[in-house]
Amino acid sequence: MTTIQLLKGHPLSSKEHASHALLYMWKIRKFEEAVEDLFGRGMMHGTMHLSIGQEASPTGMCLALDLADQITSTHRGHGHCIAKGADLTRMIAELLGKKIGYCGGRGGSMHIADVETGNLGANGVVGGGIPIAVGAGLASKLQKKGTVAVSFFGDGAMNEGAFHEAANLAAIWKLPVIFFCENNHYGMSSSTEKAFAIEKLADRGLGYGIPGVTVDGNNVVEVYEAAEAAVARARNGEGPTIIEAITYRWKGHSRSDKNLYRTKEEIEEWKHKDPLPRFISIVLEKGLLSQDEIDAVQQQAHDQIVHAVNEAVKAESAEPSGLLDAVFKKVGA
């Protein structure tokens, strides 16, 4: 069990906020690098979907959320989990199929949930989490809890029927839901230019009566500001918002990707829009953090990941016994 230390608020509102935002982006980056390394060394099974290059989006969004607010996440969900406060050791342990992993080895990379931090689960189904977030928003409204539900999903997911039906329900019932679309330009090999006949994906909202906003998803400040406004709307009972965060994944879709559908140049170009230096230059410019402080934050993230990997590697493997009993929750339990 971790102590969850989340610091809500504008990433430029204080020294603490700035280093917090930076820490979380670094944690995501270094987590993904560690996963790639573990996979490369044959220590990890299955597949992986890395979010390197996209760190500002979940970080900016989650900086606007309370611990009790809920999220649903995707196959590319490590960043969402971390930004919402998940424990790094249990995450890595899950990827390694260990007993202490978030799912006890039963779910893996695509299925991490964390009740404590309001993470209702990553999802292997494109679009699968969107109606679920709407349901969490409905529960919040029915129970008058005042919580907000955020669904993270990719550009590709927007073409699933699940998005459509979920968006309309949230709109007509004015639910406290945020549809957070990470537009990284591709759904696997399918470019947004080919998969959509509109320029801005946030414009999908027009058909439902949902306001949509498009932001630079690699600028954590811009993401945060849009997120804060959407959260305020949601808590005020004004209904859902679509946030489209424009970003890019540096790595292939998954391990099988040969990157044939995009150019090296395009990838390089986006590496220059790396959300980390982007934010660092802002905080330096504002004088919020010194270079030493920034280096310290980076080191802190590094240490956390190294610690998590070490702990996870040492942990006990999940065992097949008991699988049958794990299918149903015991009645009356």
Next chain:
Amino acid sequence: MTTIQLLKGHPLSSKEHASHALLYMWKIRKFEEAVEDLFGRGMMHGTMHLSIGQEASPTGMCLALDLADQITSTHRGHGHCIAKGADLTRMIAELLGKKIGYCGGRGGSMHIADVETGNLGANGVVGGGIPIAVGAGLASKLQKKGTVAVSFFGDGAMNEGAFHEAANLAAIWKLPVIFFCENNHYGMSSSTEKAFAIEKLADRGLGYGIPGVTVDGNNVVEVYEAAEAAVARARNGEGPTIIEAITYRWKGHSRSDKNLYRTKEEIEEWKHKDPLPRFISIVLEKGLLSQDEIDAVQQQAHDQIVHAVNEAVKAESAEPSGLLDAVFKKVGA
């Protein structure tokens, strides 16, 4: 086998066109009345969804189509079938479970298709026909046939994922498809005010890059004009259009409907917007047809329905033998 006599063109462009439009609206009205009667007398099995009050929409749309153009229809599909040119005897025979029925008694009211007139089938599934029409549009494009595919569906169907996915495919591939939404204000008991958070359902198109137009669905002239423009766009390779035709069903959703969700006054109000007198007053005013000629058209429709019912009643019942063989089309046949 009928000789199909369809007369394409603007309903006010000639005497013939005017009486053709009027005939088809009368045929639909009288067909539905006959169905209600057969049902009431216990001669018809199952359920029925009547389109009384909505006759101008399918008539106006189909006046803009060639015989080779294709449609998909709905549970409330009698009007679409008739407007596209279906044989009335085979339709009634189907409702009565007769061998000569369009489906040999296997489909009933919700499943009438007619290859000859390009009717790819009514559908018991709300939204089920929409992606199918898109597929017909895709085939037209791949085969360079120049035909247009029209999907008729209700306001309620627009909230199904099927609409969403179909609309986007048609938009990105610029397919010759028309999404014809008969907005009769209700999906069963669910009013458009409650089921949508937008005013005009045609605005759903904004999210896909599909132009949408809202017309008075009880005015066959207005419907025709929108249809003609959409057909032209489609044939020109400019892609799909959404037509929203505002209309109203006078009768309950189906036989189980107690009409608790709407007022008598509302129903009465809409009866004053009856598409038949509406069009008749226009043609009288324009001097296109005399009252006598109008009466003759009405009589003609009446005679056709009476004939169809008589023939159908006399026809042989469908028999259970051979059902198993009817599941698959024979290989090589």
Next chain:
Amino acid sequence: MADTTNRMLTMAEAVREAMTIAMNEREDVFLMGEDVGIYGGAFGVSSEMQNKFGADRIIDTPISELGIVGAAVGAALAGMRPIVEIQFSDFTAQAMDQIANQAAKIHFMLGGALHVPLVLRTPQGSGTGAAAQHSQVLETWFANIPGLKVVVPSNPADAKGLLLSAIDDPNPVIFLEHKLLYKIPGRDAVPEGVERIPLGVSKVLRHGSDLTIVATGIMVNKSYEVAEKLSAEGINITLIDPRTISPLDMDPIHESVQQTGRLLVVQEGPSHGGFINEVIARVSESASFGSLIAPIKRLAGMNIPIPYAPQLERAAVPQIEDIEVAAREIVKNWR
């Protein structure tokens, strides 16, 4: 427990009563579906309930099965106990991702951290003249997915007791109501109070030493008639209704087969994949196998989509006569 009130309810009334009890008992229960409000649902099951509980607890939805079930899954994860009505079971097809890939798997896949206390109620079956897209029995789809419980009540009293248990269950339960049973009263009185019937317990409706019939849903009623009729001729039938096809309680079935040596299994849906096969397989691989005198016989729907015309529709699923012929044959031919 004996019923003192002798209340003869229809299935629709019994289901409504169970939902009403549950909603009175606990605030986290709500009903959501197309036309469940003022319309009372397509089959009148929730009639008047919106008046009683308000539009926030009897929630009318747009026509969006995937969205509705998904929202119910989300609400369940967030602490509610949704009951979803899908207007016809055929349209669970629209929602299969949320049913099979989400609801059924979440508890297991997420390591037990979350669970999905969701009841999906939906009418199934043919006999209404609504043809192939409105008449299916799709229970096999659900039974094939680990993580779902599947209930198929054959009468109002069971429906009430089983639904109360389903709503209490912390797991997703698919509750399949036969349309033709909605409006007819059952043979047994429905107890007034809160008597739960646990999921996963087969019920033996009658005892006989010549033949074991296992059936579910409306086929139980048809089989019952046959059993009564044949008993007059000295053919004594044990009739067993598993009530939940997943989990499937085999104990009384084995017990009975070991006495009768003959087994007939009846279902409405097409055989391939059906629960009847599961029963046969379990008997075939068990000790009961040795007791069999006759080859096991099954009766199922024809391997066709349900046709519209009444004379065709009747032919598509097992009728009383079919069960009678089969029962007679097994007993007569295998002594």
Next chain:
Amino acid sequence: MADTTNRMLTMAEAVREAMTIAMNEREDVFLMGEDVGIYGGAFGVSSEMQNKFGADRIIDTPISELGIVGAAVGAALAGMRPIVEIQFSDFTAQAMDQIANQAAKIHFMLGGALHVPLVLRTPQGSGTGAAAQHSQVLETWFANIPGLKVVVPSNPADAKGLLLSAIDDPNPVIFLEHKLLYKIPGRDAVPEGVERIPLGVSKVLRHGSDLTIVATGIMVNKSYEVAEKLSAEGINITLIDPRTISPLDMDPIHESVQQTGRLLVVQEGPSHGGFINEVIARVSESASFGSLIAPIKRLAGMNIPIPYAPQLERAAVPQIEDIEVAAREIVKNWR
């Protein structure tokens, strides 16, 4: 026909070859699916095909399974012969309305006026560490729907011949490819030309008088290894691969059971609803019943969602050892 070329292809190559032949033969055939173009499909099955046939015949789609299958149904009705690839069979859940309520029923329900010559290809099965939502065997859903043909090839040569027939078939065919077979060459050479294998004909892979094993997909390969191993010990096994589970060709199975008196049926998916049950039921109600020496035995996936960790995933579906133990037991214990 004997193969002279001795070409050892993988399943991915064989499927690609069949599609290529069909697309060269007829203009109305096209392939549509997510990432089937330049990416070559998630498992590389259509690799390079877009270069050859262009983007109008190898059509990349957005992530919209329901829309894609629906569009394929419509295109089929309008005279084309679409092949649809669904990236993982788990996501046929999204498209079940178009598969089960539309494609499967149209020909019958519309009175035969129209038909749907559609092939839906999709990878199924576990063993890749992709967990519960990417590892299912959902063949039972399809087999349970009258109007669909369901093919489960176990090797590249069969895959090619069966796919050629599927594309020719005027009805909707679900073609289920096992992911683990994509990259390994089969035991048999794949004939170069156009040799169609008709749908609905079981194949007897080897003959033995002690035990009949019926299996499909990857379980055929596992069973084969067991049969070879046990033959060294004097346990002789007949191995039958039905290849299409719907229609299901029982003749060779009956024939074999009548010789061996012992039957073991193996599938990867969970038992409830599985094809194994259909085989058992058909044997149980047939004349073969009388020949049985041993209770019929089945091996199926555990009744759980597929877990992620390799040691858990292995435990979830029958492995070679499990088949071996079962085969040995049946033969040893029932003489």
